[in-house]
Amino acid sequence: MSADAAITARRRGRRKSPLGSRWTPYLFLLPAAAYIVLFQAIPLVQEAYLSFTRTNLLNPTRSTWIGLDNYVDIFTSSDFQQTLLTTLVYVLVCVIGAVGSGLVVALLLNSDFPGRGVARALVTVPWAAPGIATALIATWMLNAQYGIITQALRAIGIDVGASGILDNPQLALVAILATTIWQLFPFVAVVLLSALQSVPAELVEAAEMDGANRRWVFRVVTWQVIKPTVGLIALLMTIWSLRRFELIWLMTRGGPLGTTRTLVIDLYSQAFDSKQIGAAAAIGMVGILIALIVVVGSRFVQSAAERSTP
């Protein structure tokens, strides 16, 4: 609503006009806002407070204020450094893998061929499947003896060892990444497909008629149109990957040897396996800080990019 309209609305409000008083928007807002404050904001503040205490999950009323000790502890522990590194690798590969494969799929689906509608619907199946079901079928397909992926690898001469892929410290993260990307690429493809449909077809045709090669057309025309959407999707994928829990927890619980332990997994097992909710809260705060840096940083990159393009 423009400023003028707002002023009119307020003036009318004083005259008790049918537009309602100036409190009207707050009345509409109140239930949801109160709800979010109660179930998100207050717990978050509580969590921030907990991160400065030593608190046991089973006896939370007896907590001791220990200042920054939790933070000092986690940043000096080599386990936590491994966690940060794993998180970084996990998020980076997820984002690059999902956005890259999603873009390829979107380009493939963005053309005329028989059965296009069916193909576009079917490709979204991985994203629509519940995470629990995905974890179950992935675990079964990767089963050390009877998993079809293990058997297929064995058939082409690759032996993943008797304990299987998910128990192999070199391969577990790869398997988790592949499963995550399988789950994510349809979402990227669907979003980019709708962005691709706003690329002016005449422009592409004209360029191709002039003998420009496909790669050049993609870079100069198509990419310029979809670039903002790609940036947005990359941001979403980053935030989602930072908070992904159930897939990793159910497939490996962070193991073997902590090779798949991301921040969220570390946080949950600190809280519910070790019962140390103070330390867990500190890990959570680090995670939130990282997410904030990503979001704020992406806004900067975005506005810088807008300024540089005339």
Place this chain on the structure above:
Amino acid sequence: MRASRLGVTARMIGVLVILGIAVFPIYWMLTTALTSDADLFAETPRLLPDLTRLHVFAEALTEGPTLIWLANSAIIAVGTTVLSIALGIPLAYALSRFSFRGKIAVGLLLLMTQMLPEALMVVPLFSLYRRFDLLDSLPGLILANTAFVLPIVALVLKGAIDGIPRELEEAARVDGTRPLGVLLRINIPLIAPSIAAAAVIAFFHAWNEYVFAVTFIFDKALQPASVGLAGFIGEQGTSTQTIMAVAFMFTLPAVAFYLFAQKYVVAGMTAGAVKG
């Protein structure tokens, strides 16, 4: 001519490969459910489902706690849907139609909720729930799920309300209808399809939810299907076929309904990140 036909063939092959990758795991879930023990543990896997074994599905549903799990999931999902739509409609209306102080703060709050991992909130909510006796209760899960799905629901609905011409509302207001009346009589009927889509999003968010359910529910009779299914991992007592049959029945409705609501889900989720 020849080159372009070749291009079309290559493209078709590419599409088929991708569809294969996308659908195969779900197909494999169904096939595994419909495979006899002898074939399941054979050297070479059986690649086609054995359709004479469809009784596995009936058994998986009636023997064991599957029906109770699915009923609990449905209760949680329906509750979350009703509550998040009831809270989301007025929120969406306020964000779409009014300008007011603190609008930016509300937007930031909504963005922040998208960044918070459930695994983080589970700890403070756990203490809160213990104090208010909400552990081991389905309403407790409904309350927690609603907090996480409400922002997306509100953004989907806001987008829909944005699309209604203001003239329609103004006409009603001139006739003396109060704002709540306008919302109920003009806006809600017009955005009914988006409400349906938001309901699908909320329903399956709660249907799929795992972290809160596994942490807040101890009573086996109150477990939803997500927790029950997860319990199969690493457990030896249940046959692989039964597990896969239950997993398939859990997956099918989610996939079917998401296909219907896909357009709105995508719009809502991306809008959440842009406008926040």
